[in-house]
Amino acid sequence: MTDPRPATTLDHWRHRAALLTDSGPDSGLMIGGAPRAARSGAAFPSVSPRDGAEIARVAAAQPEDVEDAVRAARAAFDSGIWSRADPRHRQEVLHRLADLVEAHLDELALLESLDTGKPIADTVAVDVPSLARTLRWYAEAVDKVSGEVAPGPDSALVTVTREPLGVVGAVVPWNYPLIISGWKIAPALAVGNSVLLKPAEQSSLSAIRLAGLAAEAGIPPGVLAVLPGPGEVTGRALGLHGDVDKIAFTGSVPVGRMFQCYAGQSNGKQVALELGGKSPQLVLSDAADLDAVAESVAWGIFYNAGQTCHAGSRLVVHESLHDALVERVAAVAAAMAVGDPLDPATRIGPIVDERQYGAVLAHLDHAADTGVAAALGGAGAAAAAPGLCVPPTILTRVDPASHLGQEEVFGPVLTTHTFTTAEEGVRIANGTRFGLAAAVWTRDLATAHRVARRLRAGTVWVNTYDAADLITPFGGVKESGAGRDRSLGALESYTAAKTTWIDLGKE
Structure with a gap:
């Protein structure tokens, strides 16, 4: 049933918020393409800063849940169902996801506003449209980035190609949940990675809904997981996991340093950090x-x-x-x-x-x-x-x-x-x-x-x-971190360069 009141009124959005809270938004983990509770039943309240009301009980991923998600992500990657799919197929799926984001603009905007306290005028006009545009921008870039032929000797053919890294952990903050999630998952998915998205505890609901839309758009099971939960548990498990190939993190300096330590304590995974500023x-x-x-x-x-x-x-x-x-x-x-x-x-x-x-x-x-x-x-x-x-x-x-x-x-x-x-x-x-x-x-x-x-x-x-x-990179120097979101450079940051040297023999 549609709400007859104009969407530009406080009354309209209060009514929508009441309906959402009464029905209960999606609040489970997304692992293997399906929503589920944490194995232990662990959950935490999503409390709106608007009025202190509980919006939902959100499943809290524990180490065993992270293990399940990484296993599913690796299996999906190794199967090639996404990582070796025709780039134009990935392009089409990302465009469908952008279409669904736009079709659910009001729902996503409301979730973002209730979760974080962001003005609804901004989530409607900026945050959700920005996510859709990011998905489209990287979708369009998928089949327009190519490798190179290196200037080898006449007796060889030397190529340099870019291959997806594998399993990427994207850990995003609460201040721009959908925008920053888009900056990380869109290029990572575009080049064929599996992605484990860990939203902040304060702002998990829009990420969970996005995962549902991604499954509807055709992202294969295991390719995109959403793992809400406390940083000291869920984030730590991601950072220490030996089968995660990269962590892309936006947040505080102390937590960014922790991810660097986790990488050193595990498999030496890549860590890209954006850690704030005093601009x-x-x-x-x-x-x-x-x-x-x-x-x-x-x-x-x-x-x-x-x-x-x-x-x-x-x-x-x-x-x-x-x-x-x-x-x-x-x-x-x-x-x-x-x-x-x-x-x-x-x-x-x-x-x-x-x-x-x-x-x-x-x-x-x-x-x-x-x-x-x-x-x-x-x-x-x-x-x-x-x-x-x-x-x-x-x-x-x-x-x-x-x-x-x-x-x-x-x-x-x-x-x-x-x-x-x-x-x-x-x-x-x-x-x-x-x-x-x-x-x-x-x-x-x-x-x-x-x-x-x-x-x-x-x-x-x-x-x-x-x-x-999106045409320009975003990131910092000094203690603001290392690594960049946005631009075509983000595609390269989620890939590894592979040299193939083919001996052609003597004429």
Whole structure:
């Protein structure tokens, strides 16, 4: 039965949420192409940050379940049913999956919003369409990437081909579950791997539903598994398994280091890491349009309640522009509605769970205790906000070397830092252990090139922020990790180069 109320209303989405909770969303493991409970019966609650209500009891994969999934994935890979299938067949299946994602847009968007607190306006317009586009982009690339013939001697034919690695573990975070899952599973599947997707405990429901759609699209049994569960159990079992050939992980620095250790303790599997950031927006004294800068700075940090790995959380601004720019950023932020993520008017939803909410508040309390001035928001405003919501906060003239200037808050908190020379600005911008993204604002083209070259980051934007597309790689340097998502390069990262040297004999 269709809901007659317009999909653009809070009433509509509340009604859909009630129906979903009453009926119970899919919440089992997906192993061997079929949903099932954990062997032990282990499960955990999926609790919505929107209101603290339990959405479902989600099966929690234990080591024996991971073993089952790896065995099924390896059997599928060795059978060749997907790994050696005609590339055009894989292309067609991925296109069908993209079609199904689009057909179930509202369902997936609602699951994502309830699970994570992301505004429904964003999950409908950004997250789910992004997943569909990623699946299509890599589907289209499948039959357009080829090997090479190396310049060997006349007596030999030397080829270099790319072959799928085998079994890939994709471990994704809770802030962009569908988008980041797409970045990992689409290229891995496109080139023929079997994939074990481990979603974060806070955001498992959309991944489970995606696995069901994948089976419907024709992904063979065993080729795509979904293994929700606690990182210290499920993630550890994946990382230590000797028949997993690669781990692709997005998340925190400590957990990324654990996966490197797991690889060393097991089979030396490849580990690709994207581990967050403390990204600067460097505004030089000749920045042309402060209103445009302010708009970009505000959205760069407050979008998704600041829970973005490359959020522009540090405003490094020339002293002469500081006050005027902060005033403009505050005005943009003040117009962002904070509240119920199911309200299409909401621009900033709640923090994902109690633990992360407490971590953000601890940073704000520290700022208050150390006398850092808040131009907007702050500890008092956060304490007065409903539920797990934290209003946009701007902490001004923070010591770049301080805890607030160095550590990732992962909430809607912007710190400002001033400089008087471009050299000092670049030093402050580079002065953290992270290097995921950065931006520079200047009207001088030569300066833009010189500064962009000196900024230590995987992505540098000039006179914009967060402009992105699948055509470009995404990842960081320094402690932001190693490895890249997106672009054609991702296809190569899920393959191994094979040299075949054929002796042609003498003429």
